[in-house]
Amino acid sequence: MFLENKSILFFSAQAFGYQNEIRAEMERMGARVDYFDERPANSFAIKAAIRINRNLLARYIDRYHARIIERTKNRKYDYVFFIKGESISVENLDKIKELHPEAKLIIYHWDSIANNRNALRILPVFDRAFSFDKPDCEKLGIRFLPLFYLRDYEEIGRQEPDYRYDLMFVGTVHSDRYGLLRRVTGQIERAGGRCFAYMFFQSRILYWKMKLQNKSLRGTSVRDFRFAPLPKAGLLDLYRKSRAVIDIQHPRQTGLTMRCIETMGAKRKLITTNGHIAEYDFYDSNNILIVDRQNPVVPPGFTTSPYRDIPAEVYDCYRIDRWLETILKS
Structure with missing residues (x-):
């Protein structure tokens, strides 16, 4: 198992339980996974505000991520893995990178970039980026990877x-x-x-x-x-x-x-x-x-x-x- 003894800091919004399936599979492959919801809450109003413009809730979102960063700052990670990344700020990503310099920062987009206003802001921070959308990959120079079945x-x-x-x-x-x-x-x-x-x-x-x-x-x-x-x-x-x-x-x-x-x-x-x-x-x-x-x-x-x-x-x-x-x- 290539993830044996590896540690992963994993961020994903709740998505019909798929975030739990991904976490479970990484653990099955030998990893220790710390999972956090990428959104601070999952009410209809919060999700709508983030999708329209995360800056509407910037202070609230940034405080939420700052608490996670503080909680995990003394842990060693091999990977920091984001799905979609619709609410994390560039500043908080830079902080994660500073605290975990040996970790690879990776993002996977399972929604079109057009539906995620935050995507282009944060993309340069990541070491690797993937998307399920071919035109997005061709336009942005990121790697194409379709979704999966359980x-x-x-x-x-x-x-x-x-x-x-x-x-x-x-x-x-x-x-x-x-x-x-x-x-x-x-x-x-x-x-x-x-x-x-x-x-x-x-x-x-x-x-x-x-x-x-x-x-x-x-x-x-x-x-x-x-x-x-x-x-x-x-x-x-x-x-x-x-x-x-x-x-x-x-x-x-x-x-x-x-x-x-x-x-x-x-x-x-x-x-x-x-x-x-x-x-x-x-x-x-x-x-x-x-x-x-x-x-x-x-x-x-x-x-x-x-x-x-x-x-x-x-x-x-x-x-x-x-x-x-x-x-x-x-």
Whole structure:
């Protein structure tokens, strides 16, 4: 285990539990990990303010990070690892670097730089930088690295399927997602298929705001949506029971979402609006259907025809342990 006896200071905002999975995998690989939420709080208001402009809460955020720096200043780290880095200041990063001169500072962006106003300010401080978004990598000269699937999805891919649904969706509601999802599920249901959708808003306030702004939501009821993320066990159960998964990425995003990689890991079919997926080594038109956002069409039989295995050497490259090896070993 290449992380045996290594120490890692790890910062990531809460992200549907993925930060805990990353920490657990690093520990499984032999590391001692000190994890801290990169945000000082996770209320809707705090998250919104940071996304709009972290300077709105600069003093509050800086005091939070200063307490962490003070708490960890006497520990020795081999790596300081940030996911996204949407709230840390350049000054506090410089302080971490000063206190831990032997540590490699590394950042991974799993959101587009356009969605993170802080990203460009802090980028020069890091020794290594990675992103899931190819255009960001080409523009900024950082390394391209797609996301990963967890061991749980690999296990689903090995199991005998017990299909209950032809298509499932789990995700937050944004942009044109709701209207597009209804058009796709409508096609499958009219052909006799079964669909399941877990549509999530971070708050009821956000639902009412979007309902006023987005005409596709105007005929909906608050009862049509959920206001808490689906627990991991529920998501894994849906993967076991579903032939195919739909992914509708944000229109400003080109990198593949976690859902795309997880679906490949679970050996399920994928319907996606992200045409960039055709550039990836695991793309197979038998398994992955790219649909037009304006006119999505699902050919009859796509979800019910058998999944075709991809080469093992390609499949294995997207495991979480291989993802971490790339980031930390580089």
